[in-house]
Amino acid sequence: MNELGLHFNLLISAILFCIGVAGVLTRKNTIVIFMCIELMLNAVNLTLVTFSVYLNNINGQIFVFFVMAVAAAEAAVGLAIILSVFRNFLTVESDEVAELAG
Amino acid sequence: MSPAELAAASPLIITATGACLVLLLEVLGFSSLIRNFVVICTFVLCLLTSFRLGDFNDVVFSGSLFSDSLTMIYFAAISLAGLFTYLISFKALKGEGVTSGAETDSLFLFSTAGALLLVSAANFITLFVGFELLSLSVYALSGSALKQKASSESAMKYFIMGSFSSAFLLYGLALIYGATGFISYAEIAAVIPSIRSQLIILGVLLIMFGFSFKVSLVPFHVWTPDVYQGAPTSVTAFMAVVVKLAAFGAFLRLFSYCFSDPILFESWSKVGWLLAVLSMTVGNVLAIQQKSIKRMLAYSSIAHAGYVFIGFLALGQNGGGEAATYYLLAYSFMSIASFGLVSLISNNTKEQYDMDSIASYRGLGEKKPLYALLLTIVLIALSGMPPLIGFIGKFFLFTVAHEAGYTGLAIVAAINSVISLYYYLNIIVQMYFTKDENASAKSELGSEEMIKQQVQMSIPKFVVILCTLLIIVFGLYNRPLYLAAELAFR
Amino acid sequence: MNTESLSILNIFMFILGGLSLVSGLGVVLSRKSLNSALCLVATMFLIAGQFALMRADFIATLQVMLYAGAIMILFVFVIMLLGVEKDAEKLSFSVPSYFSISFVFLFFGILFFGFRDGIITSAKSIVEGSYLDQLESTTEPINNFVTGTSSNPVLVPDLVVTPKSIGNSILVDQVVSFQAIGILLLASIVGAAFLAQTKKAPLLPGRGLKAMKEKHGSSTN
Incomplete structure (x- = not known):
């Protein structure tokens, strides 16, 4: 992989990460916020694999393997939390889930 | 297994096995007493196997885990804190709407396992996996009062903000990997002095942001008051103590081992300075106007995280790591005692969240003199008055900061301690010098029932009394804690 | 270059x-x-x-x-x-607040600062003729x-990534993290099932084998 590929992929993943950040800060639906977090994690995966291929080092791809497993576990717990919130509040909009002050 | 591997792995193995055993016991239909006993045994065994004799400094399992004195001290602290927090949760969880026992017990053990893994991590993968194991279990724990709206909301906020921050942490780790080509601490530390790349400083800043969410430094503290208030009180104690211990321990090691190269330090220390100052000031100032005691304790824990972070700015020769560890150990005792007392006091009545307000602490000096006395001691310790533990911890930190050249920071911290005195004393005044106007309206328990209740909750009470005694004892004779902190950074 | x-x-x-x-x-x-x-x-x-x-x-x-x-x-x-x-x-x-949008741009600026040199040289070399x-x-x-x-x-x-090299890495070098991932998945299953349970769908039906046997025993009697 040549340098052009490296820089382009890094730029793309940086932009995707920032799009994810913007989504988390802007959207109100909790499920969409969580999807934007998954987008951020995907951007980081892209960074890691790009570096791994460029540096001829397998560790980056192993790291991605573990990150994917962690993301799966996180999705399970996160969606269960969202379900529990829905049962109590009957909504998943983050501005309506505001019983605690502030 | 070599002794080093056994020493590093056995607390982890014991904790994870205990968690699985707890789940198995529940399925097989054993009573809850046996289950509680198993959990306590697991914590105690974990505490006992954390210690290792002799001089050692190993990296085991092909560079995945450390087994050195810092690991030993933090393992002991985490297992002890986990044990105390678990003991505080007896009977208290039921009162707060957490119906089942086995899942919460196993989640306590899983999160302790994650904390242990995090502290002993020697490469980025282990760091991240331990971080997430700790976090996910605590997210589930904080939402464990299923019918309570506040608990679900706190779980949701904690989860969203926690995952957000761990994505930042991961990006930082990825950039460091890209800049250096390695993922294990030893190789990175060897290579960083010779690399001049913007990616490294960027990675360090992102790691710092991710970690600041976890220990609730300003401006990443927004989740703390809501989550601390909404979660069940013993889970809050766990969050305030074990999560902070593990996260600070892991990142003390990472920053002191890999990122303390002088030129790199120049770049990130400015941001660190800002984080410390903001945390102390915002935490203390915003705690003044809080009406709920758990929120007040949350803001004070933000301030305490700021104090501990001063130690980061003086890593290496100046003894910042020792001071931070000392203050963390002291803070653990004080925090467990304070949250334990809040849990005990509020569990006496049916309306949990009513009891959360500071106004309900009026006249506690007459109604429950023992609790009022204990709370007074703990609050004075938290504010840093001599001769208790908090004072020596702060003194140590200020000295270290001054020697590292951050005298302004030490002065700011001292001023903030004085500010914090105000809101701690406010509670003491409410307890002793204010009459409770609604005394006749509330349900008055007869004296026999009061005695019966006090006996029933003896285990959490015992833990709280023990912690308070330790606060006093270690305040007067601080040699053991000082030795422990110094040992960690030998 | x-x-x-x-x-x-x-x-x-x-x-x-x-x-x-x-x-x-x-x-x-x-x-x-x-x-x-x-x-x-x-x-x-x-x-x-x-x-x-x-x-x-x-x-x-x-x-x-x-x-x-x-x-x-x-x-x-x-x-x-x-x-x-x-x-x-x-x-x-929600209408994006100025704070969040400016934070995102600031953040992207920070990231770009890190990648700047490489990207600019690459862009130049594309434009100059390839x-x-x-x-x-x-x-x-x-x-x-x-x-x-x-x-x-x-x-x-x-870089040639074969199953052998992946297996070697996971099971030899990163074995601790691998086992920890197993624990993590178990913890997440326990947490998720616990949080998502309701009265009609409890996590453990009847709390244990003994209770289950009693229930079945009483229903077949």
């Missing part, structure tokens, strides 16, 4: 990268959450394509199987289960990112 040259692989990379940006924007800007989920699936497929283009086949396969295949199914299930789109006229997209090259291009690890610290010297073949 070596001069850049465009190859066919780079063209594909540009296409995939651009499309993944578009679908990423689709995740954030969709009104309905189901549309966001579908855009996220598309993004994951495109990123898997980028992995495959870099010859990280194992990771590309995992991305499709795990992320696009399992995690997104979970998301779609939850979206359908909660049925939050019943009143879909309500716009679930020609379509043969398919293969050799890797040259020495650049302004890593100054002579890559773990291998110059003339090495591209």
